[in-house]
Amino acid sequence: xxxxxxxxxxxxxxxxxxxxxxxxxxxxxxxxxxxxxxxxxxxxxxxxxxxxxxxxxxxxxxxxxxxxxxxxxxxxxxxxxxxxxxxxxxxxxxxxxxxxxxxxxxxxxxxxxxxxxxxxxxxxxxxxxxxxxxxxxxxxxxxxxxxxxxxxxxxxxxxxxxxxxxxxxxxxxxxxxxxxxxxxxxxxxxxxxxxxxxxxxxxxxxxxxxxxxxxxxxxxxxxxxxxxxxxxxxxxxxxxxxxxxxxxxxxxxxxxxxxxxxxxxxxxxxxxxxxxxxxxxxxxxxxxxxxxxxxxxxxxxxxxxxxxxxxxxxxxxxxxxxxxxxxxxxxxxxxxxxxxxxxxxxxxxxxxxxxxxxxxxxxxxxxxxxxxxxxxxxxxxxxxxxxxxxx
Numbered sequence: 516x517x518x519x520x521x522x523x524x525x526x527x528x529x530x531x532x533x534x535x536x537x538x539x540x541x542x543x544x545x546x547x548x549x550x551x552x553x554x555x556x557x558x559x560x561x562x563x564x565x566x567x568x569x570x571x572x573x574x575x576x577x578x579x580x581x582x583x584x585x586x587x588x589x590x591x592x593x594x595x596x597x598x599x600x601x602x603x604x605x606x607x608x609x610x611x612x613x614x615x616x617x618x619x620x621x622x623x624x625x626x627x628x629x630x631x632x633x634x635x636x637x638x639x640x641x642x643x644x645x646x647x648x649x650x651x652x653x654x655x656x657x658x659x660x661x662x663x664x665x666x667x668x669x670x671x672x673x674x675x676x677x678x679x680x681x682x683x684x685x686x687x688x689x690x691x692x693x694x695x696x697x698x699x700x701x702x703x704x705x706x707x708x709x710x711x712x713x714x715x716x717x718x719x720x721x722x723x724x725x726x727x728x729x730x731x732x733x734x735x736x737x738x739x740x741x742x743x744x745x746x747x748x749x750x751x752x753x754x755x756x757x758x759x760x761x762x763x764x765x766x767x768x769x770x771x772x773x774x775x776x777x778x779x780x781x782x783x784x785x786x787x788x789x790x791x792x793x794x795x796x797x798x799x800x801x802x803x804x805x806x807x808x809x810x811x812x813x814x815x816x817x818x819x820x821x822x823x824x825x826x827x828x829x830x831x832x833x834x835x836x837x838x839x840x841x842x843x844x845x846x847x848x849x850x851x852x853x854x855x856x857x858x859x860x861x862x863x864x865x866x867x868x869x870x871x872x873x874x875x876x877x878x879x880x881x882x883x884x885x886x887x888x889x890x891x892x893x894x895x896x897x898x899x900x901x902x903x904x905x906x
Contacts, residue, residue: 534571664716
């Protein structure tokens with residue numbers, strides 16, 4: 516893969532002086548409301564981010580190159596200070612097919628609370644606990660577009676390990692995860708070649724997606740038998756996962772469903788997330804839209820340390836002012852239906868002028884069950900303020 520990237524860069528080096536640069540830089544500050552139950556982490560965590568993106572198209576826009584590195588410097592957690600190549604890909608577009616080579620990001624899914632079918636890219640968990648941030652994935656992606664839908668074929672020649680907070684970080688387990696001692700079911704380790712296929716199609720109000728993945732699971736397993744002197748050892752198993760995502764749009768309604776069936780030597784399970792979002796447009800004769808969200812989360816695995824969402828209800832609301840500053844607010848709660856455990860999430864953002872954006876994020880946890888993975892972060896309630904400049 517390193518040789519492939521080098522050849523691609525050399526072949527395109529003459530074009531790097533043309534094209535467009537965009538992206539953003541940001542500073543953020545997290546304040547944790549409680550002292551950590553562990554000795555090392557503190558309550559204050561300022562950090563800085565740089566995320567440039569280079570884009571160049573040629574051949575009548577039938578070929579393009581994207582390069583998008585990501586840099587974060589964190590004042591508290593050395594594991595959160597990291598560099599990643601989110602994108603470094605060449606795309607060739609034809610009438611009924613596309614070919615993408617390099618490092619890229621692919622998103623599958625429709626639900627708000629979690630993205631079960633989204634399996635191509637690895638989660639960058641030091642960025643955020645919500646699983647929205649992803650690492651770049653080396654891939655060969657061939658797509659076909661026909662009247663019966665789109666067909667995506669993936670060859671994934673290199674596996675990216677999940678990032679985890681270090682001993683000085685918040686939102687971590689106790690003990691922390693020993694990322695230097697990862698264990699693989701496959702003897703090929705990170706060089707195991709994974710593969711995936713996805714069919715997607717729109718039929719009237721319905722958007723459908725059916726996928727299958729074979730390869731190294733993006734979700735590591737942890738057990739009491741796999742602990743080193745530095746913490747939990749992640750175990751990456753080989754899985755087959757079939758996924759279905761469905762979205763139906765009708766008037767002010769969005770109905771959403773994601774279902775997966777995963778098989779491995781360790782277990783076989785089914786998980787699903789489904790619900791709706793209803794939007795009230797132009798509330799009180801204004802430009803403001805208010806969305807009401809409800810989703811049910813199910814997972815039939817019996818080991819609670821694997822998934823926190825075995826029988827849960829997510830309820831939330833989305834406020835969109837539709838003003839010049841693109842002001843938005845999202846508020847949600849996930850309630851465990853078998854206990855009083857719950858987590859709250861608040862996200863808000865507003866543009867300042869043409870290039871600046873102010874964002875607010877807050878997370879709160881109420882967890883009493885030691886079997887719940889969120890039990891480790893029960894004292895990690897925080898609020899984060901970010902100021903970003905786009906260029």
